[in-house]
Amino acid sequence: MNILNASGCLDALAAPGVVAALDGFVTKTVTPDARVGNQPARIAETSHGMLNAIGLANPGRDAFLRDYLPELRSFGKPLWVSVGGFSASEYAETCALLTDVTIEINLSCPNVDEAPESAAEIVAACRAATTLPLYAKLSPAAWDIAEVARAVEAAGADGLTLVNTLRGMALDRRLRPVLNRGTGGYSGPSLRPVALAAVYACRRATALPIVGMGGITTGREALEMIACGATAIALGTVLFADPDAPARVRHELDEALAEAGFGNADDAVGAAHETVAM
Amino acid sequence: MPLRERRRVTGIESVGPYTLVRVDRGNLDAGVPGQFFMVEAPGRVLPRPFSLCLAEAGELAFLIDAIGPGTTAIAEVSVGDSLHVFGPLGNGFRLDVERPVLVGGGIGIAPFPFTRSVLGAGTPVVLGFRNSHFAEAAALLPGAEVVIDPVLVTEALPAGRDILACGPEPMLEAIRRIDPAAQLAWEAPMACGYGACFGCVVEIDGTLKRLCLEGPVIGGAPAVFPAVPA
């Protein structure tokens, strides 16, 4: 069972030791132009999660390809490049420039204004631009995420990444938003039930492989994501509290699998579907 | 090398309004004064950053100002509890200065007991507090010159000294106006402390940079910091 980092939750160059414990590294979302991101404050903890409004801060496509990608390749890990944009053609142009990576199309950042096209239109444009594996990263805010999943599958996606953050807000003592941008992406433990439901629904709706994420902090929680249908998992917010989480979660997952009577993680994929009547 | 370990709490003491939490050191390195550690806040999602306050043999101690949920959870631990501690992180003070003076405002006193233990007990210290209850924390630095609001530390600064300072933003701004070369320990909300989240950015030399990697101590740089909402 592959364990990845969630996009935007790890800087490989600042923490190579964490990357070494992962089965692949996922970049922060790359946009065509450099973005400084939002002004601080950018983060706020809540009782059971956190908000972030980083604002897709990234060096831009050209600097990424020239300065970062070669260094990232030196880790010798499978690389996932998270691609963002403000129109379908912007996404597609970046896809066309990439080689020898898996592409994760970020269709769902709550911290920037979104491209006007639908998820399926963006995926179709990217599909036309590259033969690389294409994963579509979806928002859990869609009312019927299974419908979005079917649409991106039809448009040529090879897999799904579920889920991105939900939009949220926190107020300070003086009743003003803590985050400079007002709202931010809500992640961490309280996102987990939402993520499980999304993975569960998409597993029913499509045959695509699913990278499951959202609030995973332990091996047992990773197993639940797998039981709902995830074929790989990713760790986000937990990495902030525990940079040793990849090795720990892997170890705990082995224990949780044994306890639940599974020989290996692949046997547990979708197990929740066999026991629950919909 | 930063390491993350689960450490046992060996002592809890009140120091004026603050709480000194001691943990056994294990394999953790004390690092350089001014560096910080991410300390688990029991029951919270994220750890919190703290300067190392004391590095006596076999232990590490943090001085906690309980101002919100995370600091309160840490200040309420009991001897025998365990806390995950990750560090040392970031850049500390440069100690190769000729005539150091340590300047602390409020909880900004935190890094200086350790700093003075390295620089020598004779190193002069100027501390500013908002009232006499807070000023009880000066007991951590015997012989320090203490001023209390409305007197400001900048009014008590000895001349011709290399300043190492930690405290509230207005104090650091005032010190920088007096001495652009002063080494200043800044704060920003931090989720990770090791460059992963990009949440701690502050404006340094005109660009947004991660304070956990570029700081928290910044010396002589024309940095401009946006205010953290109070």
Ligand SMILES: Cc1cc2nc3c(=O)[nH]c(=O)nc-3n(C[C@H](O)[C@H](O)[C@H](O)COP(=O)(O)OP(=O)(O)OC[C@H]3O[C@@H](n4cnc5c(N)ncnc54)[C@H](O)[C@@H]3O)c2cc1C
């Ligand atoms: C490098 C570094 C070293 C530090 N060393 C110490 C130390 O030795 N002792 C100590 O008591 N504290 C120290 N702090 C500050 C401490 O980490 C924060 O007070 C703590 O994270 C607040 O968490 P909370 O959940 O208790 O309160 P929160 O609810 O997070 O905050 C309470 C209030 O303080 C404001 N605030 C939150 N974080 C910060 C911050 N980092 N700077 C300024 N205002 C903030 C919030 O806007 C809010 O109004 C340090 C911070 C940094 C970055």
Ligand SMILES: Cc1cc2nc3c(=O)[nH]c(=O)nc-3n(C[C@H](O)[C@H](O)[C@H](O)COP(=O)(O)O)c2cc1C
């Ligand atoms: C600080 C931060 C930055 C993030 N940046 C990105 C990003 O650039 N692109 C993206 O697709 N998702 C981003 N995410 C979302 C995560 O990849 C992940 O989908 C989400 O946090 C849920 O997982 P978690 O609960 O384990 O953190 C970010 C999340 C956080 C907390």
Ligand code: FES
């Ligand atoms: S605290 Fe996460 S990048 Fe600095």
